[in-house]
Structures are given as structure tokens and as C-alpha cells.
Amino acid sequence: MATLVDFRAEKPNWCPGCGDFTVLAALQKAAVNIGLEPENMVTVSGIGCSGKISQYMGSFGFHSLHGRSLPVATAVKLANRDLTVVAAGGDGDGYGIGMGHFIHAMRRNIDITYLVMDNHIYGLTTGQTSPTSDKGSKTKTAPDGAVEEPVHPLQMALMAGCGFVAQGYSGNLKQLTELIEKGIQHRGFSLINIYSPCVTFNKVNTYDFYKSNLVNIDEDASYDKTDRFAAIRKLEEHEENVTGVLYHNPNKQAYDEVLRGYPEQAIAKNDLKITRDEWEKLAVQFK
């Protein structure tokens, strides 16, 4: 059985206090708790401070292009369904440049877990407005305050038919670990949006801010996780400052279960050669 040490790779060079440390720790703990082996797990990331997580996680990794982690992760899972695949990145990465892939990965219901380290800002490029930045928030590219409405990723996921929608917070390692475990165990696409403060560039969405504003829905026994509209109402009610599993529908079929031609055995384990007989059958349509 793998231990935490097995899931440690490079030492992170995030700013001291960055929320992303907790996300990495939670991912490592979740992997251990579930009993994963490092070689059977792939962490795919985009670009950004958050995107560096694939290098720090001791699984196989792919540090891809800005916004493009989801198509890579999708293909990794399709290529070898025996792997556990986690995609991870920032809000700029996932909801800005990668927004198209986000919606389509949910439509496909590919069996991967998507962690978005949402700091409401672009960290690596030193503090510009992100798609989740609050309206009016002042950044280097919005000196008078952002004029755009922020995107609402959780609501979008609920509307896009995502079967597992949750939100975590870097100030609560225990809950975040549980959320990631549940997300990985969910068969299908799972979104976990994580409030992960950028201590260097975001002076508004700080640990203190979240401490006084977040509502933990996992503590509310009366909340019905299977009611999509209840989830939307909850988010509206608390201006999205909710943590926990907002929605879970375990009954949706995952992409590889419905995709035409998808074999029982992982594609990566298939023999590549075709036989003379198979060739002749292919060729006959051109005779």
C-alpha cells in the first residue's frame, strides 16, 4: 500500500501561505486513503501557479497547455480506463481559456475528477482579473474595478448535467480530502471548485474572508444532495460561499460506458497488429 511519501515529488515553490499547498496535501491524502498506487494515477494540469500541482504530485503527470488539461485528461482515461485520472488547474485556466473544454468534458461525463483552484485572480501572470473575479474588484488589468459579471462555475456545472458538483476550501483540509475522495470514487465527471486563496495578489478573497463567509453544507443533514435545483438555490442564497457536496447523481453512465466501440479491456493494453484476414475484410469495401 502506498503512503503519503510515495505521492510526494518535487518540493512546491508556491508562495508561503498559498492555498494550493492544502489542495496538494488533500489530493495526496485522498489518494492514500482510497488506496491508489502512484503508477496507476495520472494528474493532468494546465498552466498557472495551480497548474504546477502535476509536478508536485507523485503520480504520473502531464503539465500541458494553458486551459487544455481536460482534453488531455479525457484521452488518458479513454486510453486506459484502469487509471485514476485527476485534472487540476486554476480558474483562469479552467474557466477562461479552457471554458469550452470544461463544458464539453461535463457533457461527455468522462470519468475524471477536476480540481479547480479558484483564487479569483491570475496568479502566475502576477495579478490580473480572472473570470471568477468579483465585479468591481480592482486588479492590475482593472484599476477601476472589474466591470464584467463573474462566471458561476458550479451553477454552470449543475446546468451542464455534471453528476458530482462540490466546493472545497483550502482552509479545511479534512473536508477537502473527503470531497476529493468522493469525487474520485464517483464514476463520471466530478467537479470540485476549491477556494484557494492567493496570498500575494488577492487582498479581498482571503482566508479571513472565507472564514467569516463560508457555509458548510455537509453539516446540514436536511440538505438533499440529489436535488439539482436545491443546489442552485443554495448557491444563490449564499452568493456561492458554500462548501461541501452540492449535488450527486451516481446513476449517470460514464463516457467510456457508452462510447461506440469502446472495448472492455483498456485500449492501452490492446494488440496493435491486424491480421491478414482483418485486412482483407477492410479492403473488400474498395473492390
Place this chain on the structure above:
Amino acid sequence: MIKDLGWKVGGAQGEGIDSTQDIFALSLFRLGYYVSTYRHFMSLIKGGHTNGKVRITSDISGHHGDDLHILLAFDQETINHNFHELIDGAVLIYDTAIKDAQVPENDNVHICPVPLTEMAKEAGSPIMKNMVSMGVTAAIIGLTPDDFRSVVVDKFGGKGDEIVESNIAAIQKGYDFAKENFKASLELPARPEVKSERLYISGNDAVSLGAIAGGCRLLAQYPITPATEVMYQIIKQFPKFGGTVVQAEDEIAAVMMAIGANYTGVRSMTATSGPGFSLMMEALGLAGISETPLVIIDVQRAGPSTGLPTKTEQSDVYTMMYGSHGEIPRIVLTPRNVEECFFFTLEAFNLAEKYQCPVIVATDLYMGMNKQTVESIDFDKFNINRGKMISDEQLAELEKGAFKRFDVTAEDGISFRSIPGQKNGRFVAMGNESDEVGVEMEEPELRVKQMEKRAKKLAKFNDLAGATYVGAENAELLLVDFGSMTGPQREVYEALAAEGVSVGHLSIARLLPFPTEEIKGYIHNAKKVLVTEMNSHGQLKNQLKQFVGGDHNKYESCLKYSGDPFLVNEIYAKAKDLADSLKKEVTL
């Protein structure tokens, strides 16, 4: 030049012109003839003029031919657009259902008005007018209705015997009508023997089969003319081979999926055309630096931008060779006929894994969407070679974390590759520069080492011939081309050689690594080098100047960028002029 017969059918788009062309071509193919086809169509679904040409020859050919002997017109526009192509002694067959048909005056063309629609109605349905016209054609070129039977049975057998028989009856009606009413007769070229290993297949289908035979098991693609057919063919076949197809949300996703699958050890590709290929540029660099195998099929069409979506061009040379920021090793293959579309695609997968880099296979609409006879595709030549993949046993011998995915000491620049699932094989594929184990770094010396490592990979490339030469030793006039231009250009070469011109034909099979060593002798020896290509900048010519050099004044271009494919005569005229000017130089 090859003795041939050119046949063309035209009508409104959506009127079954494609299937009429296909029935005719396939029937002649089955009789043993070599066929080359060309589909002219527009970026519309219904309405608008479309036509399909079939050239029948007694030997293999890579061009649909300049001459038109039979024009079959279902509407007035077909006559208006194509009549002028008919040569002396040719035949126009048109449907008398065309009201007040206007036929240009030309005493050298036999005019055959036929009540195609009416006879089709009598046979059961007006849609059978194409069958009636097969009968008319048969009578004129000395075939019998029975020569079309096997194709009719294959196409309509599924709908029941009755449908088959009424189609055969329609052919008979046309045949009888023509025998009775027209004296016109045309000779087919000599009939070759029927050989079962021949295929009648398009470049797109050949690419698809090459991919399957090459072990590709995941295709991620976004629809675009003229590459979409690759997806159609593969999606049909993959369930039998344990593979799957994803219709991606866009080309960026498609190429990233292909990269992701290759990283995981599954051979994967994407196919696209110019606009989609442009979107893939950033990913091309990612495959290069992360040393992930990748195969991209670029079925070129006329650009820039969406340009002419249904017309052909060879104008992605620069993008394929230089596109994407930064510098990466890459291989660009340019199949010159449909058979090479198959084998180059198959081989692309071996090369991508051997060199752990992107391989681009460049075809074009002309070769991609049009069917031709292929002499044979030899199963014994199929091979799969996965390159330097590290085994579980090799990994077990290493200390934990010691696996150097990007080992710079590899003399050929190619280091061992592990895939997810392999114990002890952990690494991170990265778009950022990394050290030997794959950790991000910016140290200048290490960076230089990694750049040099990647550059070494292709330095000694000799897996595939980069060019083919035929012709006189020390030919004064050298004809050069690549891709689909090799077919027509070969005919030009043969015509000039027959006239006694000192001529050679060099066709380029690979743009990268550029086959400089293989070709420079021919180029340096020639007095004039005529480069024929379908673009306006002379993109291939400019590569020759750059890689082979010599006196730049000896390079000449023969260019076409109207969207229509070259006629052999257009190239011949230019080449002949050059040959004559060389003769003058000698006498002066």
C-alpha cells in the same frame, strides 16, 4: 501520354451526381480498367453545380485527365460549364427533360438528346435516370448492360431483388435507346486484366486504413472538409479493432486528446485541414518538447482562412514545416499517391514513437477526396515498431525515482519512454523545459543540453526515401513536385522524354527532415529546375532554395491557386517553354 477516355456527369448538387460517378467508375474498375476520378463541388448542400469526372486508362495514373470524351448532363448548367472541355469526336448526352436545352454549336461533337427522366419513370422511378444513362454510355463505349450488374447488385441488393431488377431494366432501356438512335461510338483504351489485389479508393480512406493497420486506436477529430471522411471511415471500423473515436469540441481539443492518448501508450491521431491545423500550433510545440508521439493528418485545402472550403491547394507547407513557436524536431511526410497515403500514415505511427515527436502527413483535397485505382497494398509490408519503450523489468532494476525520461546521454537523442501504469516509471510530461528526470528548470546549460538532445533525434534520419528520381542522368531540365502533383507531372515528364528532351522528374516525399543530400546532385546538375505546386508563393521552391541552394536563377515555378487542380497541359506548356529556351541557349 496515356491513351484514355474521359467521362463526366454533371447536375445540381444533391441530385445524386456522386453516386452516378461512383457506379460508373466502380463498374469500369471491376472490368479491369484503371480509373482516376475528380469531384467538383461547392460549399453548398443543395443547388449549385456539381460534377464528377472519371478517367479510364489501361495503366496506373495519378490524374483525372485533361480530355473529356463523354459529358452526361442532367441540367443546363452542366452543358454551360463543361461543354467546352469536349474534344473532337466527343459525345454530349443530355436529358430531354431539360426544357429548351441550349447546346453550343460544335459540329465535331455528337449531340445525343435522351429522355432519361422519362425512361427512368417507365422503369419505375425518375431517380433511376442515372441508370438509364449508364446504359446509354455502355452502348457508346462498347460495353453491355451486364457490365454494370455487379455494382448494381452491391449497391441496391439490400433493398431487394425487385429494386435490383428495375435498375437493370433502366440500364437496358438506355442501352436499347442509344443503339437505336445514335451512331456515335468511342473506343475504350485496351482492357487490362482484372487483378483482385487492386483497390478503388480515395486518399482519405487510404489514410484511415493506414492508421488502422498502423495500430492507431484512438482518433480525436473535429469535422472539416476535406478531412471529415477520415473520421467516417475510422468510426465505421474501430469497433472491430478495440479502438474509439471522439468528435472533439474543436481542433485544439482534438490534438490535445491525441497527445494525451499517445502519452498513455495508445497510438492516436487527429486529421484536419488548414483552419484546424492552424489551431493546433501550440499543441505541436507541446508534443515536441514533451517528446510525446503525435500524428496529424493535414488534408490541405485552399486558404487563407476558410478560403475555398471545397477546393484544393498545397499551401500549408510553411505552416507544417515552421508552424508553432520555438523549435522542435518534427517529421513532415508528403504522400504522392493514394498507395502512399496508406503506407505513409502507417509508417507515421512508427516514426512518431521511434522519434517521440510529431509527424505530419500532408495530403490535399484533390488526393484526399477522389478515388483512384491502387495497384496493391501489400499486407506483408505492414509493420509495427514501438521504439524505445522501457520495460517493466528495466524499470524494476532502477532505484525509485531514478528513471530519466529525458536522459541527455542518449547518443541518438532518443531516451526511453514509460507509460502510466508502469511501476517506477513515473515522470511528468511537460510543456515547460525540464531536466533529465522531467523537473521544470531554467538553468542555461541544462536547457542547451535538452535542446541539443531533441535536435539530435532527426539528424541521421534515413527511415524513408525522401524523394524519387526518374529520368536522364544529368538532366538539363528538372521537374520537381510533391504530394498530389506527382501524378500529373509524371505525365509531363513522359511526354517530354518521348520528345527527346533531357529531362528528369524528382518528386519529394518528405519535407522534414528535408531530403537535401538525396536531391542536391540532381538540382546542382540541372540547368533549369521547374517546381510545380498548388500555391502562389512557390512554397516548395523556396525550401529548395534554402536547403539545396545553388544558383537561385535556375529555379522556376509552375503555380496554380485557382482552386481547380492542374491540367497536365498547363504544366506541359510551361515545361516545354523552358525546354525550348534551354535548346536556344545551346545553339546561341
